[in-house]
Amino acid sequence: MPGSPARTTRAASAAQAAPPAAHRSVGLLVTLVLGGLTAVPPLSMDMYLPALPEVTDSLHAGASTVQLTLTACLAGMAFGQLVVGPMSDRWGRRRPLLAGLAVYIAATVVCALAPTVELLVAFRLVQGLAGAAGIVIARAVVRDLYDGVAMARFFSTLMLISGVAPIVAPLIGGQVLRFTDWRGVFHILTGVGVVLTAVVWRFLPETLPPRERQGGGTADALRTMRGLLADRAFTGYMLAGGFAFAALFAYVSASPFVVQEIYGASPQTYSLLFGVNSVGLVAVGQINGKFLVGRVDMDKVLAAGLAVITVASAALLLMTAGVFGEVGLAPVAAGLFVLMSAMSLCMPNTNALALMRTKHAAGSASALLGTSSFLVGAVASPLVGVAGEHTAVPMAVVQLVCSLAAVACFAGLCRPFGGRTATEGEES
Numbered sequence: 001m002p003g004s005p006a007r008t009t010r011a012a013s014a015a016q017a018a019p020p021a022a023h024r025s026v027g028l029l030v031t032l033v034l035g036g037l038t039a040v041p042p043l044s045m046d047m048y049l050p051a052l053p054e055v056t057d058s059l060h061a062g063a064s065t066v067q068l069t070l071t072a073c074l075a076g077m078a079f080g081q082l083v084v085g086p087m088s089d090r091w092g093r094r095r096p097l098l099a100g101l102a103v104y105i106a107a108t109v110v111c112a113l114a115p116t117v118e119l120l121v122a123f124r125l126v127q128g129l130a131g132a133a134g135i136v137i138a139r140a141v142v143r144d145l146y147d148g149v150a151m152a153r154f155f156s157t158l159m160l161i162s163g164v165a166p167i168v169a170p171l172i173g174g175q176v177l178r179f180t181d182w183r184g185v186f187h188i189l190t191g192v193g194v195v196l197t198a199v200v201w202r203f204l205p206e207t208l209p210p211r212e213r214q215g216g217g218t219a220d221a222l223r224t225m226r227g228l229l230a231d232r233a234f235t236g237y238m239l240a241g242g243f244a245f246a247a248l249f250a251y252v253s254a255s256p257f258v259v260q261e262i263y264g265a266s267p268q269t270y271s272l273l274f275g276v277n278s279v280g281l282v283a284v285g286q287i288n289g290k291f292l293v294g295r296v297d298m299d300k301v302l303a304a305g306l307a308v309i310t311v312a313s314a315a316l317l318l319m320t321a322g323v324f325g326e327v328g329l330a331p332v333a334a335g336l337f338v339l340m341s342a343m344s345l346c347m348p349n350t351n352a353l354a355l356m357r358t359k360h361a362a363g364s365a366s367a368l369l370g371t372s373s374f375l376v377g378a379v380a381s382p383l384v385g386v387a388g389e390h391t392a393v394p395m396a397v398v399q400l401v402c403s404l405a406a407v408a409c410f411a412g413l414c415r416p417f418g419g420r421t422a423t424e425g426e427e428s
Contacts, residue, residue: 031157033204034141036196037097037134038158039165040104043192044073044131045252046169046274050267051182052256058182061117063257064382069117069124070253071381076128078374081136083129085367086221089214093137093144093363094206100133101200105193112186128374134196136366143355143362144207149294152352156289156344174271214361224361228368234357236413240306241350242372243406247309247399248343249377251336254384254395262392263329273333280341288344298349299416305345306410310403312339317396332392339399346406353414376402 048069056066080100087096107126114120138158146154176184214220229235259270292301316335319327351369358365380402384395410416 029203030141030145030205030207031154033199034138035158036199037138040131040134040192040196041077042165043169044127044189045070046165047173047176047185047189048182049252049256049274050173050260050271051177051185053260054177054182055117055120059117059120065117067253067382067384068121071378072121072125073128073131074249074374074378074381076125076130077132077135078128078371078378080129080132081367081370081374082225083367084133085136085140085363085365085370086214086224087363088137088140088208089221089224089361089363092206092208092210092213093141094200094204097133097137097200097204098197100130101193101197103130104133105190105197108186108190108193112183112190132370132374135370136363139351139355139366139369140362141204141207143358143366148356151355152293152298152348153289155348155351156285156293158348168275171271171275174267177267208363221364224364225368228358228361228365231357233414234354234365236409236415237350237354238369238372239409239413240302240406241347241354241369242376243402243409244306244309244343244346244350245373246376246380247313247402247406248340250380250384250395250398250402251340253381254392255336258332258392258395259329263332265329273336277337277340280337281344283344284341285344285348288348292345293349298353299414301345302349302353302410303416305342305349306403306407308342309339309346310400310407312336312342313396313400313403317393317400320392320396 052063052066055061055069056063059066084096084100104127107123107130110123111120111127114123142151142154142158172188173185176188214224255274256270259265259273260267265273288301312335316332316339318324319331319335324331354369355362355365380398383398
């Protein structure tokens, strides 16, 4: 009989046994979708990088002005997260995400048609504002599903998936320029946005149940963020990650001019070097996720990563300043490879360590983490071109200053090796 105790017991046992297999299936789909969402920033930035010198000629604009198209997109991704993060805590993850993707597609179409650099800068800003939805909600979904070491490992897995984007994107961008102009890059990005929207609609479930959503309006969202910032260690991880990202973005912004204009490499050679660096980023990310997390204290791994990027930045400054005489592309490329690879010891662990301190407002916490990174990166971007297109010294200076600032925030606010407060997970 349906209501018999035996039938009820068997049904309960089946219900308990089913979730692991279902979780593995859904987990794989969610991993792929989240990887696609985190790939939006490198796709939007890196496919466009080989075309920067061409844009300066096509739109009759200077290098520093064209670099503002990167700054605008980055600033948009920074401030957009402050809006989308609290929205996702209030209304769930899916609706804000789908709305953001729709606006991203429209803005990218306008970028492809922009007749002036001013219009391109304006709609790169809109593109960034809309693209922020994918960044902030992807991190919030990870926090919904995972905690502690599992969350850190998942972030490293995401770096494997999203890391393919910076490898492939400049290569695609370089090949696109063989057959069309820089506008073709934005046509491809439009297609990527359409495909990603369809995949999210079909495969990404809602991960924030209604009972866990936050009510209230802007005032409540601001109070939540103020409470997060009052957590000294959370703020320390946030700033350390933000400055480390700025050192990375100084490379992203300056490298097209450094490699192509100073060292005379072709767009295809630049794309290949960028891809090699991205391979290092992915490889070290997998070492972090599979071998270090859970075996070595995450604070120690983060400290090692910050030390490596600081040393690499100092070496780059000495080389570009001529301390070792005139150096070719190979030593500079090697220094950039080390710096970019070490980011995989910094970014996943700062995100995980910060988000471990908050469960109640993952969207707002993710917004603050993303905003700090993209905002500092947006400030760093134009600084790398202040001395013109014929010197790499400003790039190296910005990288070293940002690396030292990251170390100072980590050591001074997080106090990783004594005196730090427990994480939320440890407290409970």
